[in-house]
Amino acid sequence: MDTAFKKKPEGLRTESYQTILESIEEGVFTVDLDWCITSFNKAAEKITGKSKKDAIGQPCAEVFNTNVCKTDCVLRKVLNSNRPLANIPVYMIRADAVRIPISVNASILRDSQGRIIGGVETFRDLSVLKRFRKFQREYQFEKMVSRNERMHQIFSTLVQISDSDCNVLIEGETGTGKELLARAIHNNSAHKMGPFVPVNCGALPDTLIESELFGYKAGAFTDAKKDKPGRFARAQNGTIFLDEIADISPAFQSRLLRVLEDRAYEPLGSARPYRTNARVVAASHRNLDELVEIREFREDLFFRINVMRLALPRLAERKEDIPLLVEHFIKRFNRETGKQVLGVTEEAMAALMLYDWPGNIRELENAVDHAFILCNKKMIGLSLLPEKILSEINAAFTGTGATLKDIEKNAIIQTLRRNRWKKMVTAKELGINKNTLRRKMVRYGIETGEKRKTS
Numbered sequence: 001m002d003t004a005f006k007k008k009p010e011g012l013r014t015e016s017y018q019t020i021l022e023s024i025e026e027g028v029f030t031v032d033l034d035w036c037i038t039s040f041n042k043a044a045e046k047i048t049g050k051s052k053k054d055a056i057g058q059p060c061a062e063v064f065n066t067n068v069c070k071t072d073c074v075l076r077k078v079l080n081s082n083r084p085l086a087n088i089p090v091y092m093i094r095a096d097a098v099r100i101p102i103s104v105n106a107s108i109l110r111d112s113q114g115r116i117i118g119g120v121e122t123f124r125d126l127s128v129l130k131r132f133r134k135f136q137r138e139y140q141f142e143k144m145v146s147r148n149e150r151m152h153q154i155f156s157t158l159v160q161i162s163d164s165d166c167n168v169l170i171e172g173e174t175g176t177g178k179e180l181l182a183r184a185i186h187n188n189s190a191h192k193m194g195p196f197v198p199v200n201c202g203a204l205p206d207t208l209i210e211s212e213l214f215g216y217k218a219g220a221f222t223d224a225k226k227d228k229p230g231r232f233a234r235a236q237n238g239t240i241f242l243d244e245i246a247d248i249s250p251a252f253q254s255r256l257l258r259v260l261e262d263r264a265y266e267p268l269g270s271a272r273p274y275r276t277n278a279r280v281v282a283a284s285h286r287n288l289d290e291l292v293e294i295r296e297f298r299e300d301l302f303f304r305i306n307v308m309r310l311a312l313p314r315l316a317e318r319k320e321d322i323p324l325l326v327e328h329f330i331k332r333f334n335r336e337t338g339k340q341v342l343g344v345t346e347e348a349m350a351a352l353m354l355y356d357w358p359g360n361i362r363e364l365e366n367a368v369d370h371a372f373i374l375c376n377k378k379m380i381g382l383s384l385l386p387e388k389i390l391s392e393i394n395a396a397f398t399g400t401g402a403t404l405k406d407i408e409k410n411a412i413i414q415t416l417r418r419n420r421w422k423k424m425v426t427a428k429e430l431g432i433n434k435n436t437l438r439r440k441m442v443r444y445g446i447e448t449g450e451k452r453k454t455s
Contacts, residue, residue, distance in 0.1 A: 027125075030109055031060050031075060032118040047102070047125045049095030064121070065093040066102070075119040078106045087340050087378075089126070101126040142184035144177060145328050147429075148318035154181070154310050161308055162188040167260070169305045170283040172312030175362030178283040179243060181312065186239040191279050194238025197231050202244035209252055214259075216268035224269065232265050235278035245305065246284040246291055250298065257301045280305065315357040315364060320418065322352050323431035325361060329368040330380075341372060344380040349431055350411035351382055355389050409444040412437070416446070 027044035029037050040055040040063075048055075050063055061069040068074060068090050078085055084107040092102050102123045109118040141155040158181075161168070168185055170178045179198060186196045204212055215230030231240055248256065259265045260280065264273040282305040291297035315321070326349070330341055344352070348371075357363055371384040382390070393407065412430065419425040427437040440446075 027123045030118055030120045035060050037063055066090045074104050074106045075121055078108060079119055142187060144180055145324045146321045148321055150313050151318060158184055158188055165279055166307040167305050168281045168308045170310050173314055173360055174285045175360030176312040177361050178312060182241040182281045185281055191238050195235055196239050197235040198241040198243060199231050200243050202247035206249045206252055211268050214265045214267050217270050219269060230267060232276045232278055237277060239279045239281055242282040244284060245282040246286040246288060246297060253298045253301050257298060257304060260304045315360040319353055320429040323429060325364055326368055329365050333372045341375055341380060342378045347382040347408060348380055348385060350408040351385060351389060351393050353411045354393055354407060412440060413446060
């Protein structure tokens with residue numbers, strides 16, 4: 001947008017040029033070299049609350065009333081430096097005296113001979129984005145974001161058990177966020193000032209897991225030159241997270257059971273036990289009930305760790321969280337890299353909503369990261385998504401002659417059904433404006449649930 005209006009393209013009629021200006025959602029105005037407004041599109045009228053008739057011919061500082069107009073004018077900086085500026089955050093006072101955040105782009109305006117005749121500024125109302133981020137905060141618990149009912153039940157449970165030292169078992173597929181949930185339990189407990197010590201039990205062979213968890217004393221074996229504290233010692237006054245607990249052997253299950261019963265452990269080579277007050281949070285992607293049934297997991301150990309049980313749903317069961325998660329990841333990647341990616345296009349979001357995410361949130365994060373790295377524009381487009389996602393979606397529509405519009409229509413219908421045809425909730429889940437959703441429903445001939453019932 002910052003260079004799109006420098007000069008009118010050859011062969012483009014004035015009325016066509018004006019039609020383009022009036023159709024875009026960003027406010028656009030131009031000024032002459034005396035800083036008086038020479039054009040003002042409909043979006044500018046809507047955002048500022050001032051009519052085109054009242055704006056044309058007036059000094060831009062009186063119409064476009066921002067906190068930088070008099071002290072650090074963006075257009076003046078562009079004209080002085082002969083360089084465009086993009087995505088400058090400022091505040092504007094609307095005609096009704098309401099202060100709103102906007103994002104400003106500015107460029108030099110030239111005639112067909114290349115001579116400077118003024119400046120052009122485009123601006124976007126960020127109030128909607130600000131409200132969305134407030135909405136996001138309302139659906140955030142620690143580093144987890146969700147508007148899914150099951151997830152909110154889990155968040156509520158965490159608050160209820162915050163003052164307890166009970167053992168917790170977290171179940172969920174790989175990539176659903178079990179460690180994030182364990183950290184949230186720790187951060188909201190009486191142990192939050194102590195350390196959080198994660199252990200991936202599935203990555204440790206049986207010969208190492210005992211020394212890794214309990215530590216050893218000097219001389220316990222040939223290479224034990226000095227004492228080494230184990231994870232339980234490091235987790236004293238804090239929380240120890242035993243991830244993939246189902247993968248430990250039956251022999252070590254017995255040793256771990258003794259520790260949980262006695263609240264004490266013996267380092268290898270030690271002649272005495274050491275007390276532990278670490279809270280135990282265990283997790284597994286496998287169903288422990290079934291493992292107990294076939295006697296691959298000790299029933300008594302299962303009862304010890306299963307005092308409070310939390311089951312994380314698959315991402316495919318909480319697709320309403322995808323727009324929130326995508327926004328969350330992009331915001332974090334922007335902060336880490338200094339980029340200013342604003343979001344994903346509607347086509348890309350439709351594809352993300354249709355995909356089933358066997359790798360759950362971790363796979364979604366990797367997909368957004370992949371697209372973010374390739375993105376050199378303000379919005380992540382469909383073509384930047386990983387090939388696996390695009391190929392699976394294309395395969396689902398093979399032979400149907402489906403287009404991107406078909407895919408988007410299908411995503412809208414699925415989301416409407418999931419939300420019982422409530423348009424406001426559906427629009428929020430899809431990350432679009434309610435009016436945009438209504439227009440798309442009309443364009444695609446999608447009837448509401450009520451109309452479908454009566455027809």
